[in-house]
Amino acid sequence: MRIGELAEASGVSTRSLRYYEEHGLIRSTRTPGGWRDFDxxxxxxxVMIQHLFAAGLRSATIAELLPCLDAPPAERTGVMERLLAQEIARLQAKRRDIDRELDTLRALREETALSGEVGTGAAAQPAR
Amino acid sequence: MRIGELAEASGVSTRSLRYYEEHGLIRSTRTPGGWRDFDxxxxxxxVMIQHLFAAGLRSATIAELLPCLDAPPAERTGVMERLLAQEIARLQAKRRDIDRELDTLRALREETALSGEVGTGAAAQPAR
DNA sequence: GTGGAACCTCACACCGGTGTCAACTGCAAG
DNA sequence: CTTGCAGTTGACACCGGTGTGAGGTTCCAC
Structure with missing residues (x-):
């Protein structure tokens, strides 16, 4: 399939797809005329790359990670596992940040709503 | 206190403090000679501003939000409440995104660990 | 009153993913 | 063969918070 099709199918701009390719996130063959041909x-x-971007990973990290998807299991290295663990930890930290800010904002909101009530440590965790 | 002290006390560079002031996030008086004097x-x-940044708020949003901290409750407007609610919603959404990405990464990790097991929709939510 | 640290303003650079424009070429339908 | 859309490369701009450096001024301790 060519780049326009892929763009439409994945919901990503052709610009981004070329960028992904340039950075080794996706690969393509070329037609004799030089057009990209994607599997x-x-x-x-x-789509997965988009998710990873959304999660705050940078392209270089994703590039290191993606071999997990391609390589036969035997060739998966400890490096990748470490990378994964690292990214997971990063996301967990980020999640905690967000939780803390949610607490802050909720406290602020209660304060506003109650006109002066000082919410010391409000904000229970409602089911997600 | 002057900018260097504030920088040290808060762990934020003087550059950033000037930026914050420029964007209305903090205020200062000036000495006759033109030096900033912070309360x-x-x-x-x-510190709170840093947390809000970490949570992904942008300076303009923070600037709109901060009056909540200063204004006596009586003067808080519905606008602020709406803003708060909006940011809370945004953060909640972000939190869900992160959870999803964590799922993705965890699935990837399991896959790696299990040598080829295809994780279709893995990753239960372990307690935070 | 003087040295030097701390401050001032202004300006430019960076990161990294994406938009956009220019100038050119491939491909397929008429 | 022509037409015109879709593709190609390359370059520049943007966002927004921060680093950095130049060139000049203020403050304070001696």
Missing amino acids: GSMVERV | GSMVERV
């Missing part, structure tokens, strides 16, 4: 499996991968 | 209460505020 259908790239749709799924591009 | 001691700014330390706490700067």
Whole structure:
């Protein structure tokens, strides 16, 4: 499939797809005329890449991580596992930040609503 | 207190403090010679601003939000409440995103660990 | 009154993913 | 063969918080 199709199928701009390729996140063959030709499996991968970007990973990290998807299990290295663990930890930290700020904002809101009531440590965790 | 002290006390660079002031996040008086003079209460505020940044708020949003901290409750407007509610909603959404990304990464990790097991929708939510 | 640290303003650079424009070429339908 | 859309590369801009440096001024301790 060509870049326009992939863009439409994955919901990512052609600009971004070229960027992904340039940075080794996706691969393509070329037609004799130089047009990119993508494998259908790239749709799924591009979507995942988007998720990883959304999670705050940078392209270099994703590039290191992606071999997990391609390589036969035997070749998966401890490096990748460490990378994964690291990213997971990062996200967990971020999650805690957000929780803390949610607490702050909720306290602020209660304060506003109650006109002066000082919410010391409000904000229980409602089910997600 | 002057900018260097505030920087040290809050752990934020003087550059950033000037930026915060420029964008209305903190205020200062000036000495006759033009040096910034910060109130001691700014330390706490700067720390909070940092947290809000960490949670992904942008300076403009923080600037709109901060009056909640200053204004006596009586003067708090519905606008602020709406803003608060909006940011809370945004953070909650972000939190859900992060949870989803954590799922993705955890699934990837399991896959790696299990050598080829295809994790379709893995990753239960372990207590935070 | 003087040295030097701390401050001032202004300006430019960076990161990294994406938008956008320019100038050019491939491909397929008429 | 022509037309025109879709593709190609390359370059520049943007966002927003921060680093950095130049060139000048203020403050304070000696």
